[in-house]
Amino acid sequence: MLRILNKIRKTSIVTEPRPTTGEAALDEISERLREGVARRFRGSLAIRAVDAGSCNGCELEIHALNNSFYDVERFGIHFVASPRHADLLLITGPATVHMETALLRTYAATPDPKLVVAVGDCAACGGEFGCSYASRGGIANVLPVDAVIKGCPPTPQALMEGLLEALEKPRR
Amino acid sequence: MNPFDWLSELLARFQDEHILVQRGSAIALAPAHLLGIDPEDWGRAAQTAAAYDCRWAGIWAEERGETLQVNAVLVRNGDHLVLRTAIPAGAPRLDSHTPYFPGADRMERHLRDLFGVDFSDHPDPRRWSRHNRWPEEAHPLRKSFAADQAPLPPQPEEDYAFIPVQGAGAYEIPVGPVHAGIIEPGHFRFLAVGETVLNLEERFGYTHKGIEKIAEGRDAFGLARLAGRVCGDTTVHHAWAACMAMERAARLAPPPRAVALRALLAERERIANHLGDIGAICNDVGFAFAQYQFSRLRELWQRDSAACFGHRLMMDAVIPGGVAADPDTPQLQRLRDGNARLRQELPGLYPILDDHPSLEDRLVTTGVLAPETARRLGVLGYMAKASGIDIDLRRDHPYAPYDHLPVATPLFSAGDVAARMKVRMEEILHSLELLDKLLDELPPGEVQRDWRAPAADSEGLGLVEGWRGEILTYVRFGSDGRVARFFPRDPSWFNWPALEQLIHGNIVPDFPVCNKSVNGSYSGQDL
Numbered sequence A: 001m002l003r004i005l006n007k008i009r010k011t012s013i014v015t016e017p018r019p020t021t022g023e024a025a026l027d028e029i030s031e032r033l034r035e036g037v038a039r040r041f042r043g044s045l046a047i048r049a050v051d052a053g054s055c056n057g058c059e060l061e062i063h064a065l066n067n068s069f070y071d072v073e074r075f076g077i078h079f080v081a082s083p084r085h086a087d088l089l090l091i092t093g094p095a096t097v098h099m100e101t102a103l104l105r106t107y108a109a110t111p112d113p114k115l116v117v118a119v120g121d122c123a124a125c126g127g128e129f130g131c132s133y134a135s136r137g138g139i140a141n142v143l144p145v146d147a148v149i150k151g152c153p154p155t156p157q158a159l160m161e162g163l164l165e166a167l168e169k170p171r172r
Numbered sequence B: 001m002n003p004f005d006w007l008s009e010l011l012a013r014f015q016d017e018h019i020l021v022q023r024g025s026a027i028a029l030a031p032a033h034l035l036g037i038d039p040e041d042w043g044r045a046a047q048t049a050a051a052y053d054c055r056w057a058g059i060w061a062e063e064r065g066e067t068l069q070v071n072a073v074l075v076r077n078g079d080h081l082v083l084r085t086a087i088p089a090g091a092p093r094l095d096s097h098t099p100y101f102p103g104a105d106r107m108e109r110h111l112r113d114l115f116g117v118d119f120s121d122h123p124d125p126r127r128w129s130r131h132n133r134w135p136e137e138a139h140p141l142r143k144s145f146a147a148d149q150a151p152l153p154p155q156p157e158e159d160y161a162f163i164p165v166q167g168a169g170a171y172e173i174p175v176g177p178v179h180a181g182i183i184e185p186g187h188f189r190f191l192a193v194g195e196t197v198l199n200l201e202e203r204f205g206y207t208h209k210g211i212e213k214i215a216e217g218r219d220a221f222g223l224a225r226l227a228g229r230v231c232g233d234t235t236v237h238h239a240w241a242a243c244m245a246m247e248r249a250a251r252l253a254p255p256p257r258a259v260a261l262r263a264l265l266a267e268r269e270r271i272a273n274h275l276g277d278i279g280a281i282c283n284d285v286g287f288a289f290a291q292y293q294f295s296r297l298r299e300l301w302q303r304d305s306a307a308c309f310g311h312r313l314m315m316d317a318v319i320p321g322g323v324a325a326d327p328d329t330p331q332l333q334r335l336r337d338g339n340a341r342l343r344q345e346l347p348g349l350y351p352i353l354d355d356h357p358s359l360e361d362r363l364v365t366t367g368v369l370a371p372e373t374a375r376r377l378g379v380l381g382y383m384a385k386a387s388g389i390d391i392d393l394r395r396d397h398p399y400a401p402y403d404h405l406p407v408a409t410p411l412f413s414a415g416d417v418a419a420r421m422k423v424r425m426e427e428i429l430h431s432l433e434l435l436d437k438l439l440d441e442l443p444p445g446e447v448q449r450d451w452r453a454p455a456a457d458s459e460g461l462g463l464v465e466g467w468r469g470e471i472l473t474y475v476r477f478g479s480d481g482r483v484a485r486f487f488p489r490d491p492s493w494f495n496w497p498a499l500e501q502l503i504h505g506n507i508v509p510d511f512p513v514c515n516k517s518v519n520g521s522y523s524g525q526d527l
């Protein structure tokens, strides 16, 4: 136990206070995300992640949102186990034909009003997989999409920016 | 032991069984050997090979005019032997290998679904890669099937016959395809009594993206990009296997610096995944401390990758003829510093994982994969090494640059979740050693050779030891340097069925941690 406490003390807080990359200021995004979640979802945004046929690359980066550098829980963003608890569906993959039924059911199970965010080039337009007998070529060909986050996969920072965009958009 | 010195014994046994070997070649698919056999002997060849303790490593087919060419791979001592036969495309029928190699089950069903091959004696008549979105008689990898053929309308798939519930008190738990976590989709059907799992059936194919079909007609660079997305967590290894296959087909050797950089990328990928999964395994039994520590290390590692190779997962870094990025001196120093950071932190973290009583309580004796079962199914990578099977292509049949590197591999026999995690903990340390050596001895020179498209009909086999285990990739070129056939065989084909076995007798709440300790790729096997 002492070793654990010691390690925690030595690691201290790594959550990013200032941008370490040359990209847009992470702290500014963070602040606006916090405000966006507070304003539109009273401080608690429940996300259900749905993989509609991704290569798993996008999932790895969505996971990273929960590591201690980005730690999106501090803005009230949390990932929930059921679409019935979700305000927002975060969907990856090109919408494979085999996932279409499950995707439609998940969407139907998510209470209104709901937001749909398509994550990654695949979800945006089919990406490397395009449109084929097995792929619908993007989430928008199956469901109404509120925002798209490009990238293959998008970095955690791009994911945060994309979520922000979805929150700041006027309601559908 | 020399490569293939076992082959004469197998051929003698084939002869005893009156199995007709038509022709052989040691160069067509080098370093694998190719052996043409009669379709009538297909099943008995597998039976004989099984009796001779060969491992079964994959099957794929290709429509070529009036015939369907079918290839299956057998392995012994790290040497790969490709059996090839041809059957009429109009009425494709072959004996099944599944009765002798249970690991062949799903891949044969995949062939049945995508090519319409009728495997007699196959124990399972149910479809696999096919769901109810294309007609029963349509087979996407046949030439007559258009790549953009419209699917049937979406409807729930209710006609897949799972093993029914029997007995008092037994009940079914259907899970997925949409799971509770941030993970890939697949369906699990549990039969349970109380909390105890009596049986588990996997039902996959949800991420089927038509990869084999849309590969057709791509150029070499397009194929490398696609291969890097067969499964995103293995992007480097899959791209490497595909490029290796294409380069062998084109008789083109990438420059030494590129080869060393590929191994560097590959070992970095191994470490990144191991770090993430060790944390996740601990998290699945409620030990969040490890999750925070290891995901922190993984994040730092990914940032180093982005700074030196332009991408956090190192996608598109391996390209035909070499690699896309050549890190400069400060970048190489950053990679060295990253190694040093892990060397400094892991010795403090490992003992915590080793002695934490609640971890031990949950991970030891959980999800045991017995060595005999592991061998029977042909499992690969850390699944094999945790169940007493000492295989690693980097050492058993080393490809450049591993032929000049000391590859040490861990081996455990308990076969439980703890053993699988231990293998991965040790592999990180071994990979760090390889990385240091690769960085110290990085050859000078260029990192890419000009790609020249090979002649029509050239073929090649790529074989690399991915972080999940052996990846085997077949590529054949058609005319104009366009790809005619691409089949990447991910190790998950063999590791997934083991999950169905190792969960027996465990409690349902331990399924997530058992699953995480296997961490098969859905995308990699759904194609």
Ligand code: SF4
Pocket (backbone or CB within 6 Å): A053, A054, A055, A056, A057, A058, A092, A093, A119, A120, A121, A122, A123, A127, A128, A151, A152, A153, A154, B229, B232
């Ligand atoms: S966008 Fe890229 S990383 Fe994401 S699922 Fe598609 S191929 Fe994979």
